[in-house]
Amino acid sequence: MTRCIPVDPCAPALDALQEAAECLKSGGLVAFPTETVYGLGGNALDGRAVQRIFEAKGRPATDPLIVHLPAVEALPMVVKSIPDVVSTLAEHFWPGPLTLILPRGEKVPLSVTAGLDTVAVRVPSHPVAQALLRVSGLAIAAPSANRFGGVSPTTAGHVLRDLEGRIDMVLDGGATPIGVESTVLDISTAVPRILRPGGVSREALEAVLGPVDLLERKASQEEAQASPGLLEKHYAPHHARLILVEIPQNEGLQEAFAHLVTQAEQSGARVGALIADEDLAWLETQFPAMARLALGSLNDPGTVARNLYAGMRAMDEAGMDVILVRDFGTAGLGLAIRDRLYRAASQIVRHIAQNGA
Numbered sequence: 221m222t223r224c225i226p227v228d229p230c231a232p233a234l235d236a237l238q239e240a241a242e243c244l245k246s247g248g249l250v251a252f253p254t255e256t257v258y259g260l261g262g263n264a265l266d267g268r269a270v271q272r273i274f275e276a277k278g279r280p281a282t283d284p285l286i287v288h289l290p291a292v293e294a295l296p297m298v299v300k301s302i303p304d305v306v307s308t309l310a311e312h313f314w315p316g317p318l319t320l321i322l323p324r325g326e327k328v329p330l331s332v333t334a335g336l337d338t339v340a341v342r343v344p345s346h347p348v349a350q351a352l353l354r355v356s357g358l359a360i361a362a363p364s365a366n367r368f369g370g371v372s373p374t375t376a377g378h379v380l381r382d383l384e385g386r387i388d389m390v391l392d393g394g395a396t397p398i399g400v401e402s403t404v405l406d407i408s409t410a411v412p413r414i415l416r417p418g419g420v421s422r423e424a425l426e427a428v429l430g431p432v433d434l435l436e437r438k439a440s441q442e443e444a445q446a447s448p449g450l451l452e453k454h455y456a457p458h459h460a461r462l463i464l465v466e467i468p469q470n471e472g473l474q475e476a477f478a479h480l481v482t483q484a485e486q487s488g489a490r491v492g493a494l495i496a497d498e499d500l501a502w503l504e505t506q507f508p509a510m511a512r513l514a515l516g517s518l519n520d521p522g523t524v525a526r527n528l529y530a531g532m533r534a535m536d537e538a539g540m541d542v543i544l545v546r547d548f549g550t551a552g553l554g555l556a557i558r559d560r561l562y563r564a565a566s567q568i569v570r571h572i573a574q575n576g577a
């Protein structure tokens with residue numbers, strides 16, 4: 221049985237926090253809201269608890285976890301040394317959605333880091349996450365609280381749908397404000413490198429650090445275009461096939477949608493669309509009967525990010541076979557949105573002619 225305890229997201233009650241802290245200290249698993257997505261927490265320094273996290277998620281042991289701390293001052297608990305740039309980054313971005321890759325401290329079990337000499341660390345800003353870290357006094361290892369390969373949870377309901385009966389407790393603090401995971405940054409190279417774009421934008425990092433590289437996923441996308449089945453699926457809906465339409469001009473987008481809808485419906489598939497507010501009018505005219513969800517304005521990737529995962533889950537649960545998603549660009553959180561859509565997509569459509577549209 222998984223206990224779900226509602227908490228005030230701004231001022232969680234102490235008794236709920238103490239109960240969750242006790243559970244963690246005795247090796248239990250507690251899901252809790254962070255500002256990005258819900259995390260599946262266990263005591264990071266307890267090898268058995270860490271083992272249980274991997275089992276509950278069905279996650280391969282080769283995929284390392286993020287360790288959460290209450291403040292930068294707690295870093296010595298889990299890291300061996302602290303590079304100079306960390307204080308600058310912490311000053312600007314902690315608490316917040318930035319994960320740093322640092323030299324692993326000896327007390328951190330190798331299971332947390334999948335055998336690596338480095339450990340991923342972040343200081344979350346969500347009041348519930350903060351309070352849980354402070355009340356428990358623990359370093360909390362927490363991947364996103366979903367089954368491996370699936371869509372990350374932005375509500376306690378999402379967590380329960382994936383992990384009910386597999387974890388001890390969920391603190392329900394409502395929907396998470398950012399909606400996509402933290403930015404993972406490698407600072408061991410001369411030019412810092414984003415390993416996973418997320419809640420802190422590349423622009424914000426560059427304003428503080430100067431140029432920042434981005435680990436490219438190009439190769440696998442080219443492959444995926446050539447042969448959709450090849451793409452390693454992650455952040456993906458359970459049932460529906462997600463098709464990302466990455467065509468910048470509005471007119472091309474409408475034509476591509478028209479072609480893809482016709483194609484899908486000919487094979488009897490149910491089609492839904494995740495679109496921008498700006499698409500509602502033409503979609504209504506062209507496809508009045510199609511299931512649709514506007515995630516936010518093209519000028520407001522923050523809102524799109526917040527609604528993205530819930531939108532993917534909703535379309536999946538409504539029984540759609542195909543989800544068409546428009547591209548939202550790369551400005552601000554757009555980069556994280558595109559990264560997640562690339563990983564979730566079975567197919568990426570970039571040129572109408574090339575794809576036969």
Ligand code: TXA
Pocket residue numbers: 254256257258259260283284285286317319321333336338339340362363364365400401402403404415416
């Ligand atoms: O926003 C988030 O980061 C959420 C919340 C719960 O904090 N957590 C999260 O964890 O997204 P997870 O496990 O779903 O993703 C962890 C990411 C993976 O991409 C993993 O490869 C990377 O962090 N990572 C962890 N340790 C690493 C390491 N030592 N070196 C490089 N990448 C690492």
Ligand code: MG
Pocket residue numbers: 363364372
């Ligand atoms: Mg995850």
